[in-house]
Amino acid sequence: MNQQLKVLTTAKERRQPLGFSLGTYLRSMDWILAGATLALVAYGLLMLYSATHADTNISTPFYYVRQQAVGLVIGIVVAVVLSVANYRWLARRQVYIYAVTLLLLLLTLVIGHGSETVGANRWIQLPYFRLQTSELAKLLLIVSLGAVLAEGVELRHRFRFVILCVLYLLIPSALVFLQPDLGTMLVFFAILVVMLVVWGIRMTHLGILAGAAALVSVVVLRLVPAVFGVHLLKEYQLQRLTLFLNPEKDPTRWGYQLSQSKIAIGSGMFTGKGYLNGTQTQLNFLPAHHTDFIFAVIGEELGFMGAVLLLGLFAVIIWRAFRIVRMSDDMYGSLIAAGIAGVLVFQVFVNVGMTIGIMPVTGIPLPFVSFGSSSLVVFLMAIGLLESVHVHSVAGRPKGP
């Protein structure tokens, strides 16, 4: 009986090395998540075309769309692979993943490139590809931090362990801060907070962390410059962080971006000026309209309806992510889903908030929509991971009514 069972199991394992059949896989997929993601990506490509087709410095109107489409194909392939693979495999390689993350960020600092004007190192030049390491680092950190937290789930009442986890995240945060990439650092913090909450951190510990964070912010922003004259934040970073409160004060530089973005979105009114008809976008008044400010293109050309549709698609994805947090068979899966949900909420809120003048300019892209293959591939990978957690949680369950 025992023997026979084993033979049957191995036979089944041989036929289904992943532990489930294709049919089971397809049935276990979160199709709503996949559908919303594809809709969002398609929406993003359409808007990217509108934002860039009239640019004068490109050879074909499809220049940016084509690049983004390459990222899309790669991203979908990687996402499918990730969704099939068992995410638990990643947990056992936490140390390597973490090491690779730190190595990538260090490499970026040493041999990275960036835009000359800001003097930041943002990406590593690979053959055919320019890797924006901080984008990849977000997902790698979710995976590795999740593993640490999941392993230490019994220690969540120990503040020392919590501190350890914070330090675990502070090291890569410091590396992106040095690039300097303030935006990604804030994304890391958002990941940490959301994952800690889902993990089950004690509320007192969370309170202490929040207090410490507030204290550090004050010291960095006010005390250190005042007492030692050392500015940990660069001038432009501070300007961008505070300017959104009063963009008219400086209508030529950063304030110009904000003013133009608000004008674009506001002038879209309810139904928008029509696809390809946004004057702010098409006449270049809107800066960075294919990257950080692409939401303003949507707001201008498709109006309030288009903006709400976009936010609705994000809401669906985030809702599914939170659903997966609760559905997951194990803590690791919950933490991965929570981290991804956290990144999405944070980036959407900060990016869209920036374009409508309620959040500072931090250079955080709009997931799936902003131009940039690194970001697109990484977020598709994140969806792949969510699907993996979903598939492996649903597929293992007995079928029943």
Add this chain to the structure above:
Amino acid sequence: MILEPAKKRRPAEDDSFLGIRVGVLMLIALMLFGVLGFRLWFLQILSGDQYVVEAKNNRVREVVVEAPRGVIYDRNGRVLVENRAGLSVGLLPMDMIDPEEDPQGFDAELSKLSVLLGMPKADLLSAYDKAKKDPYVTYTVRDDVPENPVVTYLKEHSQEFPGIEVDTSFLRRYPFKSLATHLLGYVGEVRPEDLDRPEFSSLEGGAHIGLEGVERQYDSLLRGTDGKKTVEVDAAGRPKRFLENKAPKPGNNLRLSIDADLQRAAEDAIVDGIRRAHEAGKTKAAGGAVVALDPNNGQVLALASYPEYDPSLWVGGMSVDKYAELTNPAAHQPLFDRAVNGLYPAGSTFKPFVAAAALNAGIVTKDTLFNCNGKFTVKGQTWKDWNPNPLGDVNMLQALEQSVDVYFYNLGNLFYEQPSPVLQNGVKLFGFGKPTGIDLPGETTGSRVPDKTWKAEYYQNASAEDRAWKPGDDINLAIGQGDLLVTPLQMAVGLSAIANGGTLYVPKAALSITDASGNVVHPFDPEVAGTLGMASDVLKTVRKGMRLVTEDPTGTAYKAFEGFPISVAGKTGTAQKKPDDDYALFMGYAPADGNTNPQIVVVAVIEQGGHGSSVAAPVVRQVMAAFFHTGAGTINAPQTE
């Protein structure tokens, strides 16, 4: 073990209120999305209209297309003022070096431009400050910039001059140079105080309007309506497409009543008059005026004031140095229009008006005789005649012919004895004491015919004795002296009334307004200011006396008009204006034979030129010679009054 066993539900205790924690996180996410949605609703639905306007302001630029100003012709259709294309240099701040980003570069750019345009850098800086208010619009700093070498240099070194734009504009051109400059006036940038006036309310700063002369008077007709190109531009200010193109409407053309040849003759005659004065030792003579009117309708045939100025100095902006030169006392006020605004004592040229007033009031008849022996004494005060010789009994015709002062002293004394100011009332009928209403801007209101009320008011701080109206006041007024002030134009209007039988016309420089295709849009009909209401005998007597002035060998202007083929009636004047040298005056009309209607009235004044007979009368003869195409002939004028 890192992980709980696979395919096993997580133990319930591990969840540690996972549901609640996720629920809270989802609630936070929902709230954040709510904030975004609310803000979008606020921006797009509530404030959308305002942002639509801002987006439009961003992309829509209005470029003004200058309307060519109307052409000004003389009565025979000769062009007095026309347009030519000129090049202007302006600042386009959005393309210039930002002084905040690169102060040295900005400074260097302005310095180079300053040298190139020959403009002080401070002027360029203040222009930049004004231009910055609308950084997408070119602000003109200099009109009429020479193509070589300035514009060529700018174009060849355009990289060194970012945001420095060269445009074409319409500039005024004066084919006859300074001819009739006071009458024509000039065009320049609208003055700030003018922008508040209703007729200029549609203009913006920097627009060009007529500042003086008929350019000013008929500005609204000459100016035309600027066109407008509405252009959609991108963020860099590059035009992308035309949204609207409103063509400029050229200004109407103005035809003046002056004759360019006669005007030229009048201006030359003043110069000759001054030369004649200098030859006679009157070296202070430096200015003069000539007015020629058609006595039958008030049309201005010539209006000359000397010294004159070059109106093209205003083209492209009057330079500070040139302006200082023009306003220097040594230049004798070339900007001042002596013909319309020069205030002079009329001297003996006033006598015909006084004679008419006396006859009209019935104080004397034309045959009343006064004994004239070189001086006149009343109440212990003595007035001398310019002619010390005893003339015996003199009637009105002789008094006018020989300009006998004592005769008019007697009249003045009689006027003083009248219960009402009949002298003042009489001469005011001819228009003295108030503006003529000529179609030129800013005619002086300083003309005055002194009377009792005026004197009491004018000397209100003096003693009662000094303020009192005395016989001497009327006696001085009777020979055109004392506190009398008249303009050459007023004299011409008054004389026209004598010549035409009693109608006072408003002098008019404009003949008609024609549109671009030459059709008359608006004719200017003669405008009657009033009638003298004097008996025809009164004017006949005065006209006869004035004719004797040139035709009787004892007349004061007999020599000046000797040999002139057309009959001229006139009156000389040598007005005293202490401490200046005497002012030479003459007024006359022709033909004066009584058979044909007089066709022209001419008044000439040579400031500090000495005798009217020898200095001013030949001026009038020259003008009349030009009018009748007779040739001036030999002018041989002795030094009499």
